[in-house]
Amino acid sequence: MYAVNVRDHFMIAHSFQGAVFGPAQRMHGATYVVDLEMRRDALDADGIVVDIGLATQVLREELAALNFRNLDEAPEFAGRNTTTEFLARVIFDRIAARIAAGAMGAQALPTAQGPGLRQMRVTLHESHVAWAAFEGNLPAHAA
Numbered sequence: 001m002y003a004v005n006v007r008d009h010f011m012i013a014h015s016f017q018g019a020v021f022g023p024a025q026r027m028h029g030a031t032y033v034v035d036l037e038m039r040r041d042a043l044d045a046d047g048i049v050v051d052i053g054l055a056t057q058v059l060r061e062e063l064a065a066l067n068f069r070n071l072d073e074a075p076e077f078a079g080r081n082t083t084t085e086f087l088a089r090v091i092f093d094r095i096a097a098r099i100a101a102g103a104m105g106a107q108a109l110p111t112a113q114g115p116g117l118r119q120m121r122v123t124l125h126e127s128h129v130a131w132a133a134f135e136g137n138l139p140a141h142a143a
Contacts, residue, residue, distance in 0.1 A: 088134040
């Protein structure tokens with residue numbers, strides 16, 4: 001399987017509910033470095049997995065929706081602990097929807113010549129020693 005990875009970052013503020021989080025129950029900030037890895041079985045007709053420029057642009061646009069936000073005030077996250085693991089899935093789902101809508105270009109979608117992108121992994125690095133990820137197959141309409 002072939003893979004391409006692009007990277008960006010975003011900064012947020014949030015707090016957690018639950019004794020397991022100790023001092024992180026208080027408001028704190030986080031700066032995440034995000035790796036977006038996309039995979040396919042065979043290269044497309046141009047010899048690529050995906051257009052790196054489009055992938056970088058789509059990742060940047062999705063992270064912009066989170067950047068410099070207090071996630072405790074975001075209605076879409078009400079009642080949720082916005083852990084690193086949780087945010088990795090949120091970003092995965094948002095990018096998968098963009099792929100399905102054609103934002104990564106036609107070569108990312110299934111065609112008669114091949115299945116397009118099949119799998120994706122989103123990794124959020126909290127620091128140089130800790131990270132979390134979500135990975136999975138892309139929905140049939142996007143893979």
